[in-house]
Amino acid sequence: MIIAIDGPAAAGKGTLARRLARHFGLAVLDTGLLYRAVGLKVVRQGDDPSDAAAAAAAAQGLGPGDLEVSDLRGEAVAAAASKVAAIPAVRAALLDFQKNFADHPPGSAKGAVLDGRDIGTVVCPDADAKIFITASVEVRARRRLKELRDRGLEAIPSRVLHDMKERDARDAQRHLAPLEPAVDAFVCDTSDRDADAVFAAALEFIRSRNISG
Numbered sequence: 001m002i003i004a005i006d007g008p009a010a011a012g013k014g015t016l017a018r019r020l021a022r023h024f025g026l027a028v029l030d031t032g033l034l035y036r037a038v039g040l041k042v043v044r045q046g047d048d049p050s051d052a053a054a055a056a057a058a059a060q061g062l063g064p065g066d067l068e069v070s071d072l073r074g075e076a077v078a079a080a081a082s083k084v085a086a087i088p089a090v091r092a093a094l095l096d097f098q099k100n101f102a103d104h105p106p107g108s109a110k111g112a113v114l115d116g117r118d119i120g121t122v123v124c125p126d127a128d129a130k131i132f133i134t135a136s137v138e139v140r141a142r143r144r145l146k147e148l149r150d151r152g153l154e155a156i157p158s159r160v161l162h163d164m165k166e167r168d169a170r171d172a173q174r175h176l177a178p179l180e181p182a183v184d185a186f187v188c189d190t191s192d193r194d195a196d197a198v199f200a201a202a203l204e205f206i207r208s209r210n211i212s213g
């Protein structure tokens with residue numbers, strides 16, 4: 001069983017992915033972390049994340065240790081991730097790992113949930129269920145602001161909103177694997193729904209697809 005979850009930043013993909021994984025006994029992969037690890041590696045080397053050669057080399061040399069770095073979740077890393085993600089050689093280098101995770105999930109998992117931007121369209125076009133989670137940019141920026149402050153980080157509301165709009169535009173307008181719902185995706189707007197309501201709606205969709213046994 002493979003579940004693909006896509007959507008913009010702070011829409012609630014990660015929360016839904018983890019809950020579905022727990023419910024169905026599936027492995028979970030946050031594919032954004034792969035792009036974040038590449039972005040951080042490039043920046044730490046002193047290179048520009050839009051430099052195709054540097055970013056491709058970082059993606060090709062990515063190892064498990066790169067995913068265990070503590071500060072992958074920050075906003076500066078997110079911006080770098082979104083820049084390296086527009087480079088075709090970076091996407092190509094990360095594709096096999098993601099496909100392999102879906103086809104051969106680790107441990108005894110009987111399937112996988114992957115979340116990202118192009119899971120239903122590119123990584124797992126044959127996924128059993130595709131869910132596109134979205135919310136207004138204002139709601140998402142408010143959620144991100146709270147997350148940052150809960151982690152004790154300084155954050156300016158107008159800056160968070162601005163950065164989120166910029167990242168949305170970059171992710172949706174790139175030529176290769178842009179952020180967009182697959183034609184057969186269930187589109188769920190979470191602007192006015194809490195995590196429980198989103199989980200319930202996703203479960204109902206999955207059951208309607210007759211794949212959950």
Ligand code: DC
Pocket residue numbers: 009010031032033035036078081082085115116117118119167171
């Ligand atoms: O999900 P996230 O916010 O951690 O992702 C960080 C960036 O990585 C996002 O702005 C675009 C890129 N990304 C991507 O292009 N494709 C994916 N499947 C996942 C993330």
